[in-house]
Amino acid sequence: MNRRLCLLFLSSLCWSCPGAALAENWPSKPIRLIIPFAPGGSADTLGRIFAHALSDELGQRVYAENRGGAGGVVAAAQVARAEPDGYTLMVSGIASHVIGPALNTNVDYDPIQDFTHIAYLGGPPIVWVAHPSLGVTTFEGLLKLLRGRTEPLSYGSPGPGTQGHLVAASLIQKLALPLVHVPYKGANPVMLDVVAGHIRLASVSWTTALPHIRARSVVPLAITASRRFAEFPTVPTLKELGYPDLVATAWFSLSGPSGIPPEIVHRLNVEVTRALDGPLLRRELDQEGISVESMDPDSFAQFVKAEIARWTPIVRASGATAE
Numbered sequence: 627m628n629r630r631l632c633l634l635f636l637s638s639l640c641w642s643c644p645g646a647a648l649a650e651n652w653p654s655k656p657i658r659l660i661i662p663f664a665p666g667g668s669a670d671t672l673g674r675i676f677a678h679a680l681s682d683e684l685g686q687r688v689y690a691e692n693r694g695g696a697g698g699v700v701a702a703a704q705v706a707r708a709e710p711d712g713y714t715l716m717v718s719g720i721a722s723h724v725i726g727p728a729l730n731t732n733v734d735y736d737p738i739q740d741f742t743h744i745a746y747l748g749g750p751p752i753v754w755v756a757h758p759s760l761g762v763t764t765f766e767g768l769l770k771l772l773r774g775r776t777e778p779l780s781y782g783s784p785g786p787g788t789q790g791h792l793v794a795a796s797l798i799q800k801l802a803l804p805l806v807h808v809p810y811k812g813a814n815p816v817m818l819d820v821v822a823g824h825i826r827l828a829s830v831s832w833t834t835a836l837p838h839i840r841a842r843s844v845v846p847l848a849i850t851a852s853r854r855f856a857e858f859p860t861v862p863t864l865k866e867l868g869y870p871d872l873v874a875t876a877w878f879s880l881s882g883p884s885g886i887p888p889e890i891v892h893r894l895n896v897e898v899t900r901a902l903d904g905p906l907l908r909r910e911l912d913q914e915g916i917s918v919e920s921m922d923p924d925s926f927a928q929f930v931k932a933e934i935a936r937w938t939p940i941v942r943a944s945g946a947t948a949e
Contacts, residue, residue, distance in 0.1 A: 649889035652712050653686040660716040662701030664694040667813060668750055668833040671914055672878050673717040676747060679901040680894075697787070698722030699733050706735040710742065710885035712894070718881035719749065720789060724933045728941035729787045737934065742886040743927045745898040748911065748918030749877035750832035751851035752793045753861075755817075755844040757826040765848040765867055768827075769801070778804040781827040782816040785809045787946035789876045790829040792937065793850055795944040796872060797864075820844055831876045832915040850874045851917065875917060877933075879926065891923050 657680075661673040670692065677688040693701040702722040708714035716722075723737040735741075754765065762768045772779060783791040786809045798805050808825055810816040813834035820828045821843045828835075828844075832851075838844045839858070846861045852873050854863060864872040880898060899920045901907050911918055921929060 649712075649887040649893075652887075652890050652893075653684055655713065656687040656689055657684070657712070658714050659688050659690050660701050660705055660714070661690050661692045662694060662698035662716060662718075662722050663692065664812075665692055668831055668876060668914075668916065669698075669717050669719065669721075669878055671833065672747055672749070672911075672916060675907065675910060676717075676880070676898070676901065679904070679907055680897055683897040683900060684893075697726050697729070697785075699726040699730070702726065702737075702741075703733065703735050705881070706740040706883055708883045710883045710887075712882065712886050712890040715744070715880060715882045715894075717747070717878050718743070719878040720876060720933060720937070723879075723881070723930055724937050725787050725789070725792075725941055727934075728938040729946060738927070738931060740884050742882045742884055742891055742923075743930055744880045744882060744886075744891050744923055745895045746919055746921040746926045746929060747878045747880060747898065748902075748916050749875040750834075750915045751849045751875050751917070752790050752829055753832045753835050753839075753849045754794075754847040755820060755828050755830065755835050755839065756847055757820055757823050758845060759823055760826040760845075762847065763845055765862065765864075768847055769803075772803050772805065775804055778806045779827060780806045780808045780825055781829060782808045782810055782819060782825045783829050784813040784816055784831075784834075785811060787941055787944065788813075789874065790831065791946065792940050792944060793864075793872060793874060794829040796940060797869070799943070800869070817844075836915045855915070879930075895923050 659673060659677050661670050663669045674690050677690045680688045698721040701716055705714060705716040727733050727737050756762055762771055781794060813830050816828050816830060817834055817838055819825045821838055839846050848862055848864050848867060850864050850872050902918050902920055
């Protein structure tokens with residue numbers, strides 16, 4: 627009799643904990659990974675690499691779905707409203723969860739409370755590139771050129787409030803540089819104009835600039851990485867040039883709606899970490915100029931909070947507004 631009562635109690639306990647039952651059977655169907663930008667660029671590259679890696683690890687298809695708009699805000703709002711069952715995830719990042727809310731305080735989600743932040747994926751640093759016709763090959767050479775000019779020089783970025791713009795705005799403020807911002811609608815258009823010589827200086831992500839750097843169509847002057855890249859040992863970091871507060875990446879991450887069962891969050895974090903430790907994936911990301919780092923869910927959530935505190939004042943001081 628006691629054994630029967632115990633079994634009935636355990637059965638009722640399982641039914642009262644749907645999250646535990648969900649986690650036990652997860653994943654039992656394909657998982658949607660929303661990429662909050664159009665195809666091409668760092669977010670799309672990283673998202674598709676991890677969709678493939680997680681498909682292998684989880685034994686279920688993880689399919690990427692591009693849903694661009696408002697610098698990631700449109701996709702983030704959609705994911706915040708999704709069922710927290712582990713079947714709708716997104717490539718979150720500094721654009722959707724730090725810069726977007728700072729640019730527009732009317733976004734209809736809280737970047738911390740409305741999300742389950744699962745894992746840090748990585749991202750490329752920002753690089754300053756120049757067209758060869760500018761006649762500079764180093765960051766120091768650029769500063770010398772600027773200080774000798776009577777007219778401001780134009781520089782391009784992927785748009786107002788993007789990290790390329792914010793890094794440039796920070797340096798302009800620190801050094802009183804005579805530079806005028808020319809915002810573009812995306813990183814690829816600005817790079818095409820730099821390569822064509824229509825604009826001779828830009829602050830963009832390393833991944834976007836990398837093919838043009840390899841082709842020697844543009845000259846890399848400095849990067850915001852914590853250390854130099856082995857493939858380009860002569861390109862210095864802004865940190866070693868005296869700007870340690872400008873170690874920064876256009877980072878991306880894996881997030882979902884608030885309330886995903888902890889067991890699913892842990893499983894996803896473990897699988898992301900395992901994928902990051904794989905030599906083939908590391909090599910593929912290195913070729914794209916994407917730096918990676920493993921974080922557990924709690925550490926990553928704290929990282930997001932720290933990035934919000936770090937960049938929000940810079941966004942607002944830059945004068946950038948949501949378009």
